[in-house]
Amino acid sequence: MQDRYGHRISYLRVSITDRCNERCTYCMPHELQEWLPREEVLTFEETLRLIRIAAELGVSKIRITGGEPLTRRGVLDLIRELPRIPGLHDIGLSTNGTLLVREVEPRVTMAQALQTAGVRSSPDATCTRKSSRGLMPPSPRDSTKSN
Numbered sequence: 001m002q003d004r005y006g007h008r009i010s011y012l013r014v015s016i017t018d019r020c021n022e023r024c025t026y027c028m029p030h031e032l033q034e035w036l037p038r039e040e041v042l043t044f045e046e047t048l049r050l051i052r053i054a055a056e057l058g059v060s061k062i063r064i065t066g067g068e069p070l071t072r073r074g075v076l077d078l079i080r081e082l083p084r085i086p087g088l089h090d091i092g093l094s095t096n097g098t099l100l101v102r103e104v105e106p107r108v109t110m111a112q113a114l115q116t117a118g119v120r121s122s123p124d125a126t127c128t129r130k131s132s133r134g135l136m137p138p139s140p141r142d143s144t145k146s147n
């Protein structure tokens with residue numbers, strides 16, 4: 001796949017939610033935040049279809065993002081399907097890191113489940129930047145409801 005300037009496109013970032021379990025002032029100020037209506041958010045089936053088409057067109061690297069992608073209900077179901085898509089060789093997930101320690105199965109954390117699925121999780125640069133500037137609030141706020 002190429003853009004109009006002939007640049008080869010092999011990397012795709014896919015945002016699966018606009019929500020986050022934090023409310024950093026810079027990123028999600030209370031007074032400005034309106035969540036997308038549920039019907040405007042792609043289902044996982046639609047997301048996987050989109051990613052499969054992109055892989056057929058030459059995308060080999062993908063990164064799942066948000067908001068905070070780990071707040072999306074059933075995110076592991078999506079994650080576990082990604083390595084099965086032919087052509088994808090590099091699968092990553094950007095996260096603020098706060099939910100990686102959450103137990104998703106008995107004695108299995110989210111971090112371990114991601115690793116087992118072959119998905120690299122890495123700190124979201126935006127969240128890290130905000131945090132280092134002291135704009136991250138000390139505790140989770142009220143946006144943990146999944147979409």
Ligand code: SF4
Binds near residue numbers: 024027067127130
């Ligand atoms: S900067 Fe990161 S942790 Fe903070 S609200 Fe935005 S997505 Fe969430």
